[in-house]
Amino acid sequence: MKQRRIGPFQVAEIGLGCMNLSHAYGTPPAAEQAEALLRDALDQGVTLFDTAALYGFGANETLVGRVLKSERQRIVLCSKGGMTGQPVGPGGALQRVIDGRPESIQRDCEDSLRRLGTDVIDLYYLHRWHKAVPIEDSVGAMARLVEQGKVRAIGLSEVSAATLKKAQAVHPIAAVQTEYSLWTRNPEIAVLQACADIGAAFVAFSPVARAYLTGTLRDVSGLDAKDIRRSMPRFDATHYAANLTLLPAYEALAQQVGCTPAQLALAWLLARGEHVVPIPGTTSQAHLRENLGAAAVTVPSAVMAELDTLYAPARIAGNRYGAQSQTEVDTEQFAA
Numbered sequence: 001m002k003q004r005r006i007g008p009f010q011v012a013e014i015g016l017g018c019m020n021l022s023h024a025y026g027t028p029p030a031a032e033q034a035e036a037l038l039r040d041a042l043d044q045g046v047t048l049f050d051t052a053a054l055y056g057f058g059a060n061e062t063l064v065g066r067v068l069k070s071e072r073q074r075i076v077l078c079s080k081g082g083m084t085g086q087p088v089g090p091g092g093a094l095q096r097v098i099d100g101r102p103e104s105i106q107r108d109c110e111d112s113l114r115r116l117g118t119d120v121i122d123l124y125y126l127h128r129w130h131k132a133v134p135i136e137d138s139v140g141a142m143a144r145l146v147e148q149g150k151v152r153a154i155g156l157s158e159v160s161a162a163t164l165k166k167a168q169a170v171h172p173i174a175a176v177q178t179e180y181s182l183w184t185r186n187p188e189i190a191v192l193q194a195c196a197d198i199g200a201a202f203v204a205f206s207p208v209a210r211a212y213l214t215g216t217l218r219d220v221s222g223l224d225a226k227d228i229r230r231s232m233p234r235f236d237a238t239h240y241a242a243n244l245t246l247l248p249a250y251e252a253l254a255q256q257v258g259c260t261p262a263q264l265a266l267a268w269l270l271a272r273g274e275h276v277v278p279i280p281g282t283t284s285q286a287h288l289r290e291n292l293g294a295a296a297v298t299v300p301s302a303v304m305a306e307l308d309t310l311y312a313p314a315r316i317a318g319n320r321y322g323a324q325s326q327t328e329v330d331t332e333q334f335a336a
Contacts, residue, residue, distance in 0.1 A: 001045050001295045004276075006076065006123060006201040006203070007172075007174025007175065007200075007201070008152065008153060009076045009122060011048040012047045014266065014270075014277070014278055014280070015050060016048065016280070017206075017279040017281035018038070018050055018051045019052070021064075022034070023055040023060060024227070025229070026227045027226075029283045036285065037283065037288060038064065039067065040285045044289060047076055049075055050078045050205075051078065051080075052081075052083075052127055053079065053080060053085075053127075054096060058085070061116050065116035066117065069117050072118060077121060078124070078125065079124060081105055081112060081127060082105055082126045082127045082128055082130060083097070084097060098127075100129060100133040102138070102141035103141075105142060109124060109145050109150055110150070112124075121152070122152045123152065123155055123174060123175060124153070125154070125156060125157045125175070126142065126154075126155070126157060129163060129330050135159075136167070136169075139167045139170040139171055139173075142154040143171035146171070153175075154171060154174060155173060155177060155203070156175075157178065158328075158331050159330045161190035161194035161332070165194065175203050175277075176191060176194075176195050176200055176201075177202075178191065178205070180205075181207050181269065182268060182311040183209045183212060183234075183243070184209065184320050186333060187202065187204075189332040189334065195275055201277055202276050204276060205279055207266055207278035212240075213265040214262040215250075231325070232321060233321075234318035235318070236318055239317040239318030242317035243316060243318070246310060247261075253307060253310075257297065259293070259294070260290055260293075262280075262294070263293055265294075266278050266294035267297035267298070268307055271299055
């Protein structure tokens with residue numbers, strides 16, 4: 001694969017999001033399957049691996065750290081803090097907590113280093129901006145992690161262009177990570193260009209729209225009870241049915257280009273800018289290889305224009321997050 005730049009690093013232009021090996025989409029795969037997928041990603045040339053303290057409440061970092069430890073010098077290892085699992089009450093079950101206080105960020109990073117089994121995290125993100133804490137304070141704590149040699153570069157997740165500007169004034173930001181795909185185009189409002197302006201990478205998570213753009217998810221009624229898509233309005237049965245009406249035209253365009261629907265989604269992202277790095281996730285080695293095949297797909301300009309029109313934001317039914325989750329992100333939104 002071709003290389004793209006993230007801060008001081010050169011990485012293969014398609015990375016791997018590791019979240020769903022431990023978290024989010026129902027029952028995670030068996031350890032043997034997850035380990036095999038990570039090793040296959042290495043064999044296929046993936047060099048950017050993305051995890052977080054939140055994923056599986058630490059289990060994903062432990063998995064990724066263990067499997068990739070022998071290849072540590074070959075890869076760019078990314079993790080996130082500021083949103084973790086914390087016990088609620090004495091002996092209580094772990095619940096997701098957003099905490100951007102400097103002392104919490106220091107603790108989160110040190111915990112992640114232990115789970116990952118490494119001395120330094122290459123790219124460390126603030127997973128969510130804790131809006132009760134000035135972004136300058138949280139980024140200042142991350143800058144101190146760089147000074148301590150525990151982190152090489154820092155990034156932000158789900159922030160606006162205005163917040164990015166404030167953060168950049170404290171310490172250079174190597175990357176912003178936000179959901180971006182044909183059906184989630186909010187980054188085009190401002191932050192995608194803001195990243196280009198300061199020389200930061202834009203790391204696109206959920207680049208195949210949480211399976212929608214693969215064409216394989218036709219019936220959302222069968223989603224696992226614990227699948228996070230069940231809480232997302234866009235996956236509500238009524239909204240999803242409306243979004244499915246766009247798929248036949250999309251699949252016809254993929255056939256015209258000579259690739260799979262998933263590959264078209266990723267190739268579209270790669271064409272949005274040299275600073276865009278998608279990180280699709282999967283539990284399937286076949287899907288992994290299919291996704292990486294997008295690097296060889298060239299999308300004609302006429303098809304790019306058709307895709308932009310087909311998935312214009314006003315045509316997408318349902319918000320990407322529910323009301324509570326929406327309050328936790330800082331990304332720009334299109335007018336209703």
